Each structure stands twice: as C-alpha cells, then as structure tokens.
Amino acid sequence: MKIHKQGFLTIAFAGIFLAIIAAIVLLFITALWLLIPIIAIIAVLFFLILWFFRIPQRHFVLNDKYVYAPADGKVVVIEETFENEYFKDDRIQVSIFMSPLNIHVNYYPIGGVIDYMKYHRGKYLVAWHPKSSFENERSTIVIKNSNNTILVRQIAGALARRIITNSRIDQHVKQCEELGFIKFGSRLDVFLPKSAKIVARLNQVTRAGLTVIAEL
Numbered sequence: 001m002k003i004h005k006q007g008f009l010t011i012a013f014a015g016i017f018l019a020i021i022a023a024i025v026l027l028f029i030t031a032l033w034l035l036i037p038i039i040a041i042i043a044v045l046f047f048l049i050l051w052f053f054r055i056p057q058r059h060f061v062l063n064d065k066y067v068y069a070p071a072d073g074k075v076v077v078i079e080e081t082f083e084n085e086y087f088k089d090d091r092i093q094v095s096i097f098m099s100p101l102n103i104h105v106n107y108y109p110i111g112g113v114i115d116y117m118k119y120h121r122g123k124y125l126v127a128w129h130p131k132s133s134f135e136n137e138r139s140t141i142v143i144k145n146s147n148n149t150i151l152v153r154q155i156a157g158a159l160a161r162r163i164i165t166n167s168r169i170d171q172h173v174k175q176c177e178e179l180g181f182i183k184f185g186s187r188l189d190v191f192l193p194k195s196a197k198i199v200a201r202l203n204q205v206t207r208a209g210l211t212v213i214a215e216l
Contacts, residue, residue, distance in 0.1 A: 004105060006164055006181045007053025014049045018042050056103050060176035060209045064145075067109045067196065067214040068176060069206035070152055071188045073098040075213070078202055083191045086116050086142050086151055091191040094200055094213050104182050106154060107209045109190060110216075111175035112145030117167045139165040139180070143173060148216050151191040154182055176209040190214075
C-alpha cells in the first residue's frame, strides 16, 4: 500500500503515541483476556490511519470530452446555481462528499491552464451543509482550456483542518493529475457550464479520475 506524503508526519506521531500506549498496557496489564483486545484495538487504529492516507493505484484514460470526478465519495448535490466568486453567473454545480474512509487525494477533472486560484479562511460547518460552499475554509481553482472553463472548490468539513492545493496560476495541468489533498471528511464542488451534459446521479459513488460526472 502506497502512502501519500501528506500522511508521513501524522503517521509518525500516531505511531509513537500508540506505541507508548501499547508499552504502558503491556507493563501494567497481564490478563490475556484484557490485553489481547486492547492491543488489537491499537493495531486497528494504526491501520486506519495508514488506510486514510493511501494512494490508489489506478489507470487513467484521458478524454477531453469528459469531466471526471475529482474525488472519491458520493454525489450529494446536482443543481443549477449562481457562482459568485469567479464566473458570477449561473452554472451547474456537482458536489462530492468524502467520508473519512474515502481516499482523500484530489485530481483535476479536466486538463488546461490554472486561470485562477484562491485560498479562503472560513468556518468548519459539516461538509454537506448548504452554506459550506461559501462559508467554510476552502480553495477555489479554475481550470481553463481552449474549449471550456471549470471551477473546482475544495471545502473543509467539520473534521478537516487542512487543505492542500498544488495549483498555481498559469500552471499547465493534465486531466487526472493530482490537484491536492484534504485531511479527513470534506467535500469538492465542481461548477460546470450549463451546456454540459450531466451524467452523474445523486447518491452515486464516485472514484476519482475514473467516474465521469459530465460530458462537454
């Protein structure tokens, strides 16, 4: 299992902390009926931390006509809405909620040039809250190519406290290249032109870089 670099420090601290707890348990508890379950719980906790920072091994098939899901998770919003930060007009919004058990690496849904990127400090409302898209801590990234312009917004949730964004203005990016990483449960919004044909469905489970959410 390959681990994302954003997890190295967290895993190291968690490993040391859990190792200290395990040493204390082994020192003071001798009853096997109690010792074995405690050690098992510690081992499971460490595995879950490793599991959270895993990187999927996937074969991406690039296609300029498709908009791929930028994250693993579940589609929680499909609606026409007013995008007030960059486009300042009506767009189709597709939102994907990531639970703590999902892979949290984010990918570019299309290829192109980064035309806009901005980080916003904000609240930590639960990621499915309607106001989280414009009140929570978030990063807005706009990818532009010769045919289309799409906005992707990384949004922190109630548990997420750090958004990693690899984008910089005028950077050339490839479809399905890594966009960034969000630690713990959170969400991504994608704002598409109204002419896009939405193929995603509400409550659909998505896999980043593999699930097509729209056709251009």
